[in-house]
Amino acid sequence: QVQLVESGGGVVQPGRSLRLSCAASGFTFSSYGMHWVRQAPGKGLEWVAVISYDGSNKYYADSVKGRFTISRDNSNNTLYLQVNSLRPEDTAVYFCAKGYSTSDYWGQGTLVTVSS
């Protein structure tokens, strides 16, 4: 069965960096685009970034452009999100989601808390 497992979240000071991971299994990872979506505590869903199946195309929300980098390792079935220059407003649960258009599978999320 399809599984997406995020990791790498934690408490970090403003201005610092983290690398989030999403380990995929149960499907042919290298055939699918993948997204990162975040949700601040008590708030709605915010799209963050998308990467094509082969990593050749990447797009970002304006709120994270220049600070976040999406990447993937198809040999290890893993999606990444490098998050730099973190701000308090980046505090959220970060979800990975399978599929370039809609997504029928999401991970359970990893919490990033930006606080001094």
Added chain:
Amino acid sequence: DIQMTQSPSTLSASVGDRVTITCRASQSISTWLAWYQQKAGKAPNLLIYKASSLESGVPSRFSGSGSGTEFTLTISSLQPDDFATYYCQQYNSYWTFGQGTKVEIK
């Protein structure tokens, strides 16, 4: 960027009620619209894609309609498991979500 506006933000209803949620896009997105259900502490769950196609395994009491800029999600007879937050999502150009509609017990 495409903006998505959902209404209402909160909806109070009883078991058995017919419920309708509206989503409006800031520009035409054809039928590139999905609806998700999210329960507290959980990931979103896909209900409807391409505006009106029911995802496999989703109960038939859920239906979607619309095209262009106006869309609706209807629950024909609200069940106890349906109390949750619902989001529309456009995928015509990357992704944008509506702000969500919380369906509460009346």
